[in-house]
Amino acid sequence: MREQLRDALRHHAQAVTIVTATGQDGPVGTTVSSFTSVSFEPPLVVVWIGEGASVWPVLRTAPLFAVHLLDAAQTGLADLFATKGADRFGPGTRWRQDDDGVPHLLDAPVRLRCRTARRIAVGDHVALVGEPLDIAHAEIAAPLVRHQGRYTSVA
Numbered sequence: 001m002r003e004q005l006r007d008a009l010r011h012h013a014q015a016v017t018i019v020t021a022t023g024q025d026g027p028v029g030t031t032v033s034s035f036t037s038v039s040f041e042p043p044l045v046v047v048w049i050g051e052g053a054s055v056w057p058v059l060r061t062a063p064l065f066a067v068h069l070l071d072a073a074q075t076g077l078a079d080l081f082a083t084k085g086a087d088r089f090g091p092g093t094r095w096r097q098d099d100d101g102v103p104h105l106l107d108a109p110v111r112l113r114c115r116t117a118r119r120i121a122v123g124d125h126v127a128l129v130g131e132p133l134d135i136a137h138a139e140i141a142a143p144l145v146r147h148q149g150r151y152t153s154v155a
Contacts, residue, residue, distance in 0.1 A: 013147040013154070016074075018081045019047050019128075020095075020103040021065040023058035027089050027103040030055045031082035033146050034125075035067060043132050044117060048125045054084065059128055063116055064100055067130070068108035072142035072153035077107065110137040 020029040034048035047067055049056055059065060070078055081088050089095055094106040102113055114130025142153035 010148050013145045013152070016070050016078050016144040016146055016151070017047065018068045018070065018078065018105060018108065019049070019055065019059070019065055020068065020105065021055070021058050021062040022097065022101040022103060023062065027095070027097065028055040028058045029081050029088050029103060029105075031078045032067075035069075038129060044129055045112060045114065045132060046127050046129050049128050050125050051121075052124070056126070060119070060126075064102050064133075065114055065116065065128070065130060066102045066104060067112045067114065068105045069110035069137075069140070070144040071109050071140045072144050072151075074107065074144055075151045077105070078144060078151070109140045111135070 014033040015035060017032050017035045018029055019032050020027060022028070030053055032047050032049065036046060038044040038046045045067065049059055080086050080093065089103065095103050096106065098104050098113065104111060112132045113134040114132050116128065117131045118129040120127040120129065145152055145154060
C-alpha cells in the first residue's frame with residue numbers, strides 16, 4: 001500500500017520549500033514539499049516533517065522557524081537542502097541569521113518567519129504548525145514545484 005500511495009501522490013504537484021531553524025549546534029534546514037496554509041484567522045501554516053529527518057531534533061523544540069518558498073531557478077538550492085550530509089549553510093548559500101536567530105535564505109523570494117504554535121504527530125511525520133510573525137515576499141514568475149518526482153514550474 002505504501003508504494004501505491006507514493007505512486008498516486010506523484011500526480012499531485014507540490015510547492016518546494018525550505019524550512020530553517022537554529023539549534024544549539026547552529027542552523028539547520030531541509031527541503032520540504034508538504035506545506036500549506038491552515039487558517040487565516042488566526043493566521044497559521046503547516047509543514048510536515050518526517051520524524052527521521054536530520055532537522056527534526058532541532059524542530060522538535062525550536063520556538064521559531066522559517067519557511068522559504070522557491071522559484072523555478074532554485075533547483076540547486078532545493079537539492080542542496082535535500083542532500084543528507086551536505087554543508088547546507090556553507091559558502092555557496094547566501095543566508096544570515098535574523099536577530100531572533102532564525103536562518104534567512106537571502107535568495108528565496110518568499111519567507112515566512114513563524115512561531116511554533118503546535119506539533120502534531122501523525123504516523124511517521126509531525127505537522128509543525130506555525131504562526132507567521134513576519135512575511136517577506138517578492139513576485140515569483142514561476143514557483144518551483146515537484147510533480148512526478150521531478151522539478152517543474154507553473155507559469
